[in-house]
Amino acid sequence: MLGVHLQKGYVEPVLHPAFAGDMSGKSLLLKVILLGDGGVGKSSLMNRYVTDRFDSQSFHTIGVEFLNRDLEVDGRLVTLQIWDTAGQERFKSLRTPFYRGADCCLLTFAVDDLQSFQNLGCWKKEFMYYSDVRDPERFPFVVLGNKVDKEEREVGEDEARAWCEENGCCPYFETSAKDDTNVSAAFEAAVREVLASEEQIDHALLSSTIDLHGNRKAPRSSCC
Ligand SMILES: Nc1nc2c(ncn2[C@@H]2O[C@H](COP(=O)(O)OP(=O)(O)OP(=O)(O)O)[C@@H](O)[C@H]2O)c(=O)[nH]1
């Protein structure tokens, strides 16, 4: 980490460019969004990562909040803009307008709460419906099984990994916002997923450019 740039806000829904560099053009602004049932620990994960604090008495989120943190991943400077949403059903209309423009979605459940794990598919669907992503097949997700510090589990690691494989092979992290287990690793993985997916798109674009050239050349050679 190069430094923490803390910014907290309650914001209007805006279209967010997938890659907006800073004035020097050296830093990438990436929007990642935390989704999952109320109480699984989304706000706690964001606060642990950005402010290195944990509150055992946190309140439910209403709508959305975001915090920024600067970091370096594989030599790339990134400003990670983490959007924390309200998981409770009654706040659905307040959170869904903020899905657009996300670069990565962190699907979160708590390992001591089976229902929150069973709801992951609904969260994924809700995100895909409202985010209107350019390339749904390639959109990066990361799955977080939070509260691994708790002794009583309702969801096993193997079960969670199996879900990830069946649903597009997203990376899986067992985290604890309380103990600071794997929290940085999970957010850094989100950045890597975005960078990798952008590289795939660049590669696809490059390939189609080469194909275009190839198509232009083919008729000429047949003419001769
Ligand atoms: N033991 C343990 N408790 C946690 C952990 N993460 C969060 N909690 C607790 O779980 C409760 C809910 O955490 P929040 O971060 O508010 O949950 P949330 O997902 O943001 O909930 P909503 O805002 O309603 O969507 C709080 O009491 C937290 O202190 C964790 O890793 N371990």
Ligand SMILES: [Mg+2]
């Ligand atoms: Mg919250």
